[in-house]
Amino acid sequence: xxxxLALLYGGKSAEHxxxxxxxxxxxxxxxxxxxxxxxxxINKMGEWIAGPILEAPASDISELIFQESAYPSSFTVAxxxxxxxxxxxxxxxxxxxxxxxxxxQGLLELLNLPYVGNGVLASSAGMxxxxxxxxxxQAGLPQAKYLAFLRSEWQKDQxxxxxxxxxxxxxxxxxxxxxxxxxxxxxxxxxxxxxxxxFTEAFQFDRKIIVEEGIEGREIEMxxxxxxxxxxxxxxxxxxxxxxxxxxxxxxxxxxxVVIPASVTDAEYQELVTMAVVxxxxxxxxxxxxxxxxxxxxxxxxxxxxxTMPGFTPFSxxxxxxxxxxxxxxxxxxxxxxxxxxxxxxxxLIKFTF
Numbered sequence: 001x002x003x004x005l006a007l008l009y010g011g012k013s014a015e016h017x018x019x020x021x022x023x024x025x026x027x028x029x030x031x032x033x034x035x036x037x038x039x040x041x042i043n044k045m046g047e048w049i050a051g052p053i054l055e056a057p058a059s060d061i062s063e064l065i066f067q068e069s070a071y072p073s074s075f076t077v078a079x080x081x082x083x084x085x086x087x088x089x090x091x092x093x094x095x096x097x098x099x100x101x102x103x104x105q106g107l108l109e110l111l112n113l114p115y116v117g118n119g120v121l122a123s124s125a126g127m128x129x130x131x132x133x134x135x136x137x138q139a140g141l142p143q144a145k146y147l148a149f150l151r152s153e154w155q156k157d158q159x160x161x162x163x164x165x166x167x168x169x170x171x172x173x174x175x176x177x178x179x180x181x182x183x184x185x186x187x188x189x190x191x192x193x194x195x196x197x198x199f200t201e202a203f204q205f206d207r208k209i210i211v212e213e214g215i216e217g218r219e220i221e222m223x224x225x226x227x228x229x230x231x232x233x234x235x236x237x238x239x240x241x242x243x244x245x246x247x248x249x250x251x252x253x254x255x256x257x258v259v260i261p262a263s264v265t266d267a268e269y270q271e272l273v274t275m276a277v278v279x280x281x282x283x284x285x286x287x288x289x290x291x292x293x294x295x296x297x298x299x300x301x302x303x304x305x306x307x308t309m310p311g312f313t314p315f316s317x318x319x320x321x322x323x324x325x326x327x328x329x330x331x332x333x334x335x336x337x338x339x340x341x342x343x344x345x346x347x348x349l350i351k352f353t354f
Contacts, residue, residue: 003088005035005337008104009064012046014184014205015096018311020061022093025313027064028057029330038087041066046098089340090115093312097179100309101127114344116336117287118308125283126308129210130178132283133305139282141275141303144294145169145213148178151203162195165211172214175199177206188214217296220262222276223321224289224306225335227343230280232273233321237262258317260324264295271301279306287339290318 009023010016023039030037037054041064049066058064090113092104102124108115118126125131130148137143147164154161165173175198177185185205187198202209219240223233239257264272276291283289283306290310294302310318314329322332 002034002036003337004038004085005030006038006040006087006090007093008040008042008090008099009093010042010044011094011096011099012042012044013094013096013098014180016044018095019093019099020064022095022312023064024058024061025329026091026093026333027054029314029333030057031330031334032056034334038085039064039066042094042099087113089113089337089344091337091340092117092309095309095311096184097127101179114340116340118283118285118289122283122285123308126285126289126306127179128208129176129305130208133210135282136279136303139278141278141282142300143302144215144304147211149199149209149211151207151209154199154203158196158199161199162192165195166192169211169213171195174212174214175202176210176212177202178208178210179206215294215296215302217294217298218262219304220264220272220293220295220301221317221321222272222291222293223310223318223325224276224280224285224291225287225322225327225332225339227286227339227346230277230285232276233325234261235264235269235272236260236317236321236324238317258320260320268295268301275301275303276306279303283308286343287336288318290321 007023007026009019011019013019027037032055039051039054041049041051043049051064051066090108092099092115094100094104098104100123102120105115105118105120105123109120125135133143133146145168147168149161172188172190173195175187175189175195185202187194187201189195189198199209219238220235221238222235224230225233237259239259272293275293279291280289285306285308288310289306289308291306292304294304296302310316312318319329319332323329327335
């Protein structure tokens with residue numbers, strides 16, 4: 001029997017367009033003999049719009065953008081008035097706030113539906129770079145030095161904020177919104193003038209920002225897949241053709257060369273695996289993450305962050321890492337769906353009465 005699979009995509013987020021690309025790629029890779037695919041488009045206003053059951057991949061992203069009236073109960077009701085549908089699994093193909101941050105995951109928990117990817121805690125902590133780094137510090141993982149700022153304290157005393165960065169981190173440094181991905185709102189700063197502009201830019205996207213010291217070295221990434229017993233992929237490297245891995249380099253101008261597998265020693269690979277698994281378990285992750293590291297010019301490894309819903313087109317780093325590890329894109333999707341169902345079944349063993 002084919003499984004009833006709901007796909008959530010779009011979203012009220014600056015990463016809306018990235019999510020559309022992900023949805024088109026996943027739909028194109030799904031085996032329609034195994035799944036009845038129910039698309040649920042979330043527009044930029046946050047409205048949920050259920051589309052018709054998909055019988056074939058979309059030839060264009062515009063085919064996945066629906067304009068009809070929203071169905072607030074899209075998770076349990078098909079877009080026909082007389083047919084009630086209980087989905088077997090939900091796949092949130094959402095990046096950034098209002099999708100990757102635990103909000104949608106909390107709704108799915110309340111509905112008691114299996115869903116692909118990380119749970120509420122891991123999603124919310126993984127979305128907030130400040131909380132994530134605090135948890136990593138508690139777990140003993142080596143990291144670059146960082147500072148966190150609120151918009152309100154910056155508005156009250158900008159000079160003090162800039163002074164802390166200069167005194168404690170120095171230049172170059174990176175300024176990032178705390179709760180956003182896809183390199184949106186991120187700036188690399190070489191001096192005080194660039195730092196001021198970067199604060200202004202980052203605070204457009206969040207009320208909290210993080211500033212990290214620049215690490216001279218290589219950017220290394222690894223895929224992690226599983227629930228309680230995660231496994232790791234080969235490693236990849238971002239060979240940057242520009243100053244850093246910004247939004248355009250990721251999605252538009254090809255400003256980055258991806259090297260898979262990356263050249264690391266056996267000892268370095270084992271250390272990366274250990275760090276990735278510690279990070280995965282420290283956040284109580286499930287399903288998948290992409291773990292990002294720096295291999296410093298001093299030979300030391302630092303964890304940068306984990307992404308709980310990484311870019312997921314066939315040409316994104318996470319699927320490419322698993323392809324190089326022997327797991328093709330369609331099989332990777334099915335593995336993630338199977339992990340979601342297994343985790344949901346395990347949760348049903350919890351007692352709610354005593």
